[in-house]
Amino acid sequence: MSIDELHQRIRATRTQDLETLCELVRRPSISTRGEGIEECASHLKDIMTQAGIGARVYETVGNPVVFGEVAAGAEGMPTVLFYGHYDVQPPEPLDEWLSPPFSPTVRNGRLYGRGTGDNKGQLLTHILAVRSYLQTTGTVPINVKFLFEGEEETGSPSLTEFVTTNRELLAADLVLTSDGPMHESGAPQVVFGVRGIMNMELRLCTARSDNHSGNRGGVIPNAAWELVELLRTMRSPDGEVTIEGFYDDVVPPSQYELQMLDRLPYDPSALAAVYGVERLDLEKTEFYRNLMFRPTLTINGLSGGYSGAGTKTIIPGAASAKLDVRLVRDQKPHDIFAKIERHIRTHNPRAELIPQEEDMLPSRTSAELPISQAVIAAVEQAFGRRPFVLPSMGGSLPDYVWTKRLGVPSIMVPYANADEANHAPNENIALECFYNGIHCSAHIMHELQK
Ligand SMILES: [Zn+2]
Numbered sequence: 001m002s003i004d005e006l007h008q009r010i011r012a013t014r015t016q017d018l019e020t021l022c023e024l025v026r027r028p029s030i031s032t033r034g035e036g037i038e039e040c041a042s043h044l045k046d047i048m049t050q051a052g053i054g055a056r057v058y059e060t061v062g063n064p065v066v067f068g069e070v071a072a073g074a075e076g077m078p079t080v081l082f083y084g085h086y087d088v089q090p091p092e093p094l095d096e097w098l099s100p101p102f103s104p105t106v107r108n109g110r111l112y113g114r115g116t117g118d119n120k121g122q123l124l125t126h127i128l129a130v131r132s133y134l135q136t137t138g139t140v141p142i143n144v145k146f147l148f149e150g151e152e153e154t155g156s157p158s159l160t161e162f163v164t165t166n167r168e169l170l171a172a173d174l175v176l177t178s179d180g181p182m183h184e185s186g187a188p189q190v191v192f193g194v195r196g197i198m199n200m201e202l203r204l205c206t207a208r209s210d211n212h213s214g215n216r217g218g219v220i221p222n223a224a225w226e227l228v229e230l231l232r233t234m235r236s237p238d239g240e241v242t243i244e245g246f247y248d249d250v251v252p253p254s255q256y257e258l259q260m261l262d263r264l265p266y267d268p269s270a271l272a273a274v275y276g277v278e279r280l281d282l283e284k285t286e287f288y289r290n291l292m293f294r295p296t297l298t299i300n301g302l303s304g305g306y307s308g309a310g311t312k313t314i315i316p317g318a319a320s321a322k323l324d325v326r327l328v329r330d331q332k333p334h335d336i337f338a339k340i341e342r343h344i345r346t347h348n349p350r351a352e353l354i355p356q357e358e359d360m361l362p363s364r365t366s367a368e369l370p371i372s373q374a375v376i377a378a379v380e381q382a383f384g385r386r387p388f389v390l391p392s393m394g395g396s397l398p399d400y401v402w403t404k405r406l407g408v409p410s411i412m413v414p415y416a417n418a419d420e421a422n423h424a425p426n427e428n429i430a431l432e433c434f435y436n437g438i439h440c441s442a443h444i445m446h447e448l449q450k
Helices: 005-014 014-025 038-051 117-135 159-165 223-232 256-261 268-277 285-291 333-349 370-383 400-406 430-447
Strands: 054-058 066-070 079-085 105-107 110-112 143-149 175-179 189-192 197-206 296-304 318-327 352-360 386-388 411-414 429-430
Touching: 005 014, 005 117, 005 430, 014 038, 014 110, 014 117, 014 430, 038 054, 038 066, 038 117, 038 143, 066 117, 066 256, 079 117, 079 430, 110 117, 110 430, 117 143, 117 429, 117 430, 159 400, 175 370, 189 268, 189 318, 189 370, 189 411, 197 223, 197 333, 223 318, 256 285, 256 386, 333 352, 429 430
Parallel strands: 079 143, 079 175, 175 411, 189 386
Antiparallel strands: 054 066, 066 143, 105 110, 110 429, 197 318, 197 352, 296 318
């Protein structure tokens, strides 16, 4: 069978495919409130079963996981695991929706409804691509597995445990995720990693309570000044973090990655307008290098003393700062935490560093692996234009679950339009994006059999 026949088949089933998506969107699955989760999971399983996929619902400590698999027609083929999530964000504020969030409606070439773009429309493209293959040839070219969770919108609390206790079930050569938007220009993007994150609070206590700034001014220490001075030792004026060993595990971009960065669009004045800053002084390579290849130490907020209306003449007895570190590649949160702690002990033993919330590890897959190159080639063929290749995004997602827990390369290929309004009223997916996604997933499977 030629790939063209497959694409023809996909074009022929558009009406039916759109209706399948509408049926899925009609079932609310709001994880944060636990609304409609079981029903949506079971409906998704039914869609997969009807598509010819061996599917079942797995209970977890949290919301159920819908798993599915189809074996390739031939032996020795690679396995791709498609990951997605069937849960959605709450639809509020309801009065801002032009059509009800769980009554999917087509307007101006888009399907509107909660979950259309994030992530029901996107996860469905993989199922529908497999269905088209099965209906056209009776088989799929590679082994395919699906894992759709119901807790992504609440931070995937049970995903790591599910993955680590089901390694064999989930064994694969590649994890592929379609979530989030395409580039604003409409170009496809292929994303190979994320930065990690760790949150901390730095606390300084210099007295049992605040003191009178006149009666005791000049004779006792000031927690706010000490905090500012301590923070000052952690970064040079040009932005380099001066904590010893902070950059130890940082790997500079490879030649290939530099080429990929060079091909990315960069308009510093447009970006400055979006960010609301006066200007961006960085060169393109520096901009992307800082965003994808360098860790950051950020002051998220400072508090101490009095900052309300009027005046209050005190010497603060306590002050604190919220900090986050964005980690890259092989950096380990506990190692960086220990390095910051050591720095603090040397510079101000009175200060205390307290970890906050759970860390998220960074994750990176090499875009130079043969399987990565096959995905890039497939996306290019499917869209008829070269995708932007992003070695990493600046933000953080639990991608390490695949690369570091399951030990499998992980690639993200978003299919939704840039203005999908995910998490907002009038969430939508452009019908063209939905259909192109089905073609692209089929193309990826086709390419990976080679
Ligand atoms: Zn989301």
